[in-house]
Amino acid sequence: MNLLSSTFSLIKKDILLEWRNKYAISGILMYMLSIILIIFFTFENVQGPVWVVLFWIIILFTAINAIAKSFLSESNGRNLYLYTLASPQSIILSKIIYNICIMLFLCLLAVLFYSFSAGFPVVDNTSFFLALTLGAISFASIFSMMSAIASKANNSGTLMAILSFPILIPILKILLRISLQAVTENNFSVNMQDILYLLALNVFIITLALILFPYLWRD
Amino acid sequence: MLKQLHKKWWKITCVVLLFYSFIYGMLIKVPALEVLNESIRNLFFHVSCWFAMILLLLISLIYSVKYLRSNKMIDDVIASETARIAVVFGILGFLTGMLWGQFTWGQYSNSFAWLLQDSKILGAFIGLLIYFGYFILRGSIDDEEKRARVAGVFSIFAFVLLNVFIIVIPRLTDSLHPNNGGNSGFVTYDLDNTLRRVFYPAVFGYFLLGIWIASLLIRLKIIHYKIHKIHIHDETTLDSIAK
Numbered sequence: 001m002n003l004l005s006s007t008f009s010l011i012k013k014d015i016l017l018e019w020r021n022k023y024a025i026s027g028i029l030m031y032m033l034s035i036i037l038i039i040f041f042t043f044e045n046v047q048g049p050v051w052v053v054l055f056w057i058i059i060l061f062t063a064i065n066a067i068a069k070s071f072l073s074e075s076n077g078r079n080l081y082l083y084t085l086a087s088p089q090s091i092i093l094s095k096i097i098y099n100i101c102i103m104l105f106l107c108l109l110a111v112l113f114y115s116f117s118a119g120f121p122v123v124d125n126t127s128f129f130l131a132l133t134l135g136a137i138s139f140a141s142i143f144s145m146m147s148a149i150a151s152k153a154n155n156s157g158t159l160m161a162i163l164s165f166p167i168l169i170p171i172l173k174i175l176l177r178i179s180l181q182a183v184t185e186n187n188f189s190v191n192m193q194d195i196l197y198l199l200a201l202n203v204f205i206i207t208l209a210l211i212l213f214p215y216l217w218r219d
Numbered sequence: 220m221l222k223q224l225h226k227k228w229w230k231i232t233c234v235v236l237l238f239y240s241f242i243y244g245m246l247i248k249v250p251a252l253e254v255l256n257e258s259i260r261n262l263f264f265h266v267s268c269w270f271a272m273i274l275l276l277l278i279s280l281i282y283s284v285k286y287l288r289s290n291k292m293i294d295d296v297i298a299s300e301t302a303r304i305a306v307v308f309g310i311l312g313f314l315t316g317m318l319w320g321q322f323t324w325g326q327y328s329n330s331f332a333w334l335l336q337d338s339k340i341l342g343a344f345i346g347l348l349i350y351f352g353y354f355i356l357r358g359s360i361d362d363e364e365k366r367a368r369v370a371g372v373f374s375i376f377a378f379v380l381l382n383v384f385i386i387v388i389p390r391l392t393d394s395l396h397p398n399n400g401g402n403s404g405f406v407t408y409d410l411d412n413t414l415r416r417v418f419y420p421a422v423f424g425y426f427l428l429g430i431w432i433a434s435l436l437i438r439l440k441i442i443h444y445k446i447h448k449i450h451i452h453d454e455t456t457l458d459s460i461a462k
Contacts, residue, residue, distance in 0.1 A: 145376070152369045153359040162355050163373070166348035170341070170384050197391065201383070208379060212372045215287045 003093070006086040010094035011101075018102075025102075028066045032058060032110055040117035051121050052179045055114060056172060059135070062106055067099050067143035068160045071151040083217060092148065092213040096206060099140035107136050124182040127191040131178040134198040138171050138205065145209040148216055174198055224434045229427055236424030240267070244417045261319040262414060263421045268312035269343070271425035273382075275305035275433070276350075280378040283371040292444070295367035298374060299357060300436040304429045306350050313343065324395055339396045342384035349377045 018025055035058050039046070046054065074082075082091060111120075111132070122128045146164040150156040175198070178191045223229065244263040252259060282298035285291075320340075356373055360366035389396060 149356070149369055149373055152365060153356060154361070155359060159356060159359055163352045166345050166352060167380055169345055170388065173341070193391070197388070204379075204383070208376055212375060215368060216372050218368070 003087065003090050007090040007094045007097070010082075010086060010090060011098050014094065014098040015101075024069065025066075028062060028106065029109070031065055032062045032106065033113060035061070036110075036113050036117055039114075043118065046118040046121075048121055048183050049180060051118060052176060052183055054118075055110070056135075056176060056179070058110055058114065059107060059139070060168070060172065062110065063103060063136075063139045063143060064161065064164070066102055066106060067140060068147055068150075068157065070095050070099055070144055071147040072156050072160075074151075079217070088214040088217050089210055091217070092144065092209055095144045095148075096141050096209065099144050100137050103136035103140045104133065107132050122179075122182050123184070124186045124188060124191075126188050127178055127195065128182040130195055131175050131182070131191070131198070134195065134202060135171070135175045138198065138202050139168070141202065141205045141209060142167055142171075145205070145213070148213060152216070171198070171201065224430075230431060233424055233427035233431060236420045237428060240417055240421035240424055244421065247413060247417055249414070255323060258319055258322055259414075261315060263417050265312060265315040265319055267418065267421040267425045268308050268315060270422040271429050272305045272308040272312060274422075274426045275301045275308065275429045276378055276381070278430075279305060279374060283374040283378075286367055286371045287375075290364075290368075292363065292367065293441075295371065296437055296440045296444075297433075298371065300440060301429070301433045302350060302353060302374065303436065304433045306347065306354075308425065308429060309343070309347050309350070313347070316340070320395075337389075337395050338392050339385060339389035342381075342389055345384050346377075346381035349381060353377055 039054055039058075043050070142164055143160075146167075147156075147160055150159040150163060153159050174194050178194050178198075181187075181191055240263050244260055247260075249257065249259050279298045279302040282294045282301070286294035286298060324337075353370065353373055357366055357370050360369060
């Protein structure tokens, strides 16, 4: 089987698994909804910077809960079986693509619920949604790789946060800068450079993951 | 290269270079600049720490890659111990930088608020956190071979991202540091190369000191492995190092 077709069938397997036991995704949705409700109870109306900061906090903690399980939940036996079928590159690629899909879905839901409860102060829609997409991609790729690393260690739940949060902070800083800009004025060209950084960082991280994962899975 | 570790010549060079940079760094005539004043001498201590850290981490990276290719335990020992001492240099660089920044950039404020607003400082802080994560990761895996492999993968990831955060991003965005965010560097105030004459020997001296400490740690680790009867490949080089 070549890389693309095996990646594709692995993604299909992940989606099917998610669809059969819906408790995972619905658990994460409950988590997200409760954070949004807490914000809704506290603030009458949320404006500008506060809206942006709270939004990214919601995304960050939803993401770590959604993606942490991507390698942690797989049993050793099933992993071994998968590795006999497909190449390690296609396994990590399928996980990253699947997690990107999940993240995009969760981000859209978060925007929807959040703007219902707290309003939608964003002026510059293009750069905000571009930042959201690129942010979702970098969250998904970093969390997938770190979950692959953490799944080899003992208390992997805590380790996941320790390994991935430091890497995410500079990315979150860029994302916050873009979204704060998007709340204040409708000027896409200001954010152009930051969006290019994010794109380059994403390409970089995914390439690194593809190169390094084959050394990781062997037990 | 490993065979040179128990030779004396580089240890003597290290001591000579360090004494040279300490004594000459205090006596030398520095360019008179506003705000910086005499604190420019901190260049020999603060910047050298960071350069030494990067060089040591580079060695750690090389040995991590080597481990992934060869699966020899000795490569992992070298990679982890050089990273350990590199983090110590990073912390020293942070402390000297805080002192320097408080008297130049932060002289009109009573807080350390300027500290994390600068993108280079944030990047360095994040880099140190990533390497703390590296040691926590090492601590949480019991099996030696598995620990070495997983840590090797993470250390390559960590090194690349550290360099993106402290070298690439600050150059592209705002930073108070020279050479970053459109600021001018060395060239503008070191007209007759006096600073360079102390700075480069200082970097090399710090780097050699790091290697020296790391070599002691490596020898300790090898003895530890031998006592606990953990098999390490390539016995002959090990014996020559552990001497």
